[in-house]
Amino acid sequence: MSDEASCRVRVNPERTGAVWWDEARLSRRPPAAILPLLEVLGPEEIAVTSTEAAAIRLWGAALPGWEDGGPPLLIEPAEDQGKSEALSVPLPERRRESDTSIEAALRSRRSVREFTPGPLTLAEVSQLLWAAQGETGAGGLRTAPSAGALYPLQLYLVSGDVAGLDPAVYRYDPRRHELHRARDHDRRAELSAAALHQECVGSAAAILVIAADGRPTTAKYGTRARRYIEIEAGHAAQNVHLQAVALGLGSVDVGAFDDAAVKRVLGLPAAEDPLLLLPLGRKRKDKRE
Numbered sequence: 001m002s003d004e005a006s007c008r009v010r011v012n013p014e015r016t017g018a019v020w021w022d023e024a025r026l027s028r029r030p031p032a033a034i035l036p037l038l039e040v041l042g043p044e045e046i047a048v049t050s051t052e053a054a055a056i057r058l059w060g061a062a063l064p065g066w067e068d069g070g071p072p073l074l075i076e077p078a079e080d081q082g083k084s085e086a087l088s089v090p091l092p093e094r095r096r097e098s099d100t101s102i103e104a105a106l107r108s109r110r111s112v113r114e115f116t117p118g119p120l121t122l123a124e125v126s127q128l129l130w131a132a133q134g135e136t137g138a139g140g141l142r143t144a145p146s147a148g149a150l151y152p153l154q155l156y157l158v159s160g161d162v163a164g165l166d167p168a169v170y171r172y173d174p175r176r177h178e179l180h181r182a183r184d185h186d187r188r189a190e191l192s193a194a195a196l197h198q199e200c201v202g203s204a205a206a207i208l209v210i211a212a213d214g215r216p217t218t219a220k221y222g223t224r225a226r227r228y229i230e231i232e233a234g235h236a237a238q239n240v241h242l243q244a245v246a247l248g249l250g251s252v253d254v255g256a257f258d259d260a261a262v263k264r265v266l267g268l269p270a271a272e273d274p275l276l277l278l279p280l281g282r283k284r285k286d287k288r289e
């Protein structure tokens, strides 16, 4: 999806009808002719792709072919409404060096499930997201390996206590190194309930969720795709754990959860499945330390 040829549109929550289209809250199903141009990012956000910028502008006004003849009035182009800034959060520049050696990080990594209250900084969150899936090379190559460089992983940040960031669910955009708001409100308690009420999910300052859209990997690798995607999630998670050590933070893998419930809490598109939750926070000091 190139910059010039795509934009995001926001579903207007006040004028949303009861009909759902592939996880997006619309009042009408889009016509078949424009379906290939759309990608649902969440219940309230859709990406529109077109080879013609003009078609995108038409989208909010008078694209022909809606089943009952009307234009998609319940969608307002985010850019036209000046809302794109509220939907996107640029992240601070990531650090490329630190005083922690890879050996020290490997040696001291431990699962941390108890956190002290207090916010994470946006710089810390930025660094952890970059460690998981940040772009580091020409052509969009990332920090973690990916079978066929297809990058099926999608990262979400469930923010609860991050300085300068509203409590909400955000989707990470590795290309722009920014967050896009996918769902409002603090969802940590709901996410904890979806993860068998594990306390570390509810008490973390934020939870990084690794999800995946397996379609491109499956198209290329068939039945081996599932294995590849799960391996990739492991790579990304370990990057986060080592980065957390280098930042003096705590993190843990949480794999025990109800898939459908997590999907609902995050408002994931139908094609994405959650693979791993990584609660993040300031680790409570062990008395022995």
Ligand SMILES: Cc1cc2nc3c(=O)[nH]c(=O)nc-3n(C[C@H](O)[C@H](O)[C@H](O)COP(=O)(O)O)c2cc1C
Pocket (backbone or CB within 6 Å): 109, 110, 111, 112, 113, 198, 252, 253, 254, 255, 256, 257
């Ligand atoms: C795939 C996977 C799933 C896990 N799920 C959970 C979980 O749901 N809850 C939890 O508290 N720890 C979970 N863990 C963390 C393990 O319990 C932990 O890694 C193990 O006890 C070893 O401890 P260490 O990470 O401190 O070395 C998971 C680890 C892995 C690799």
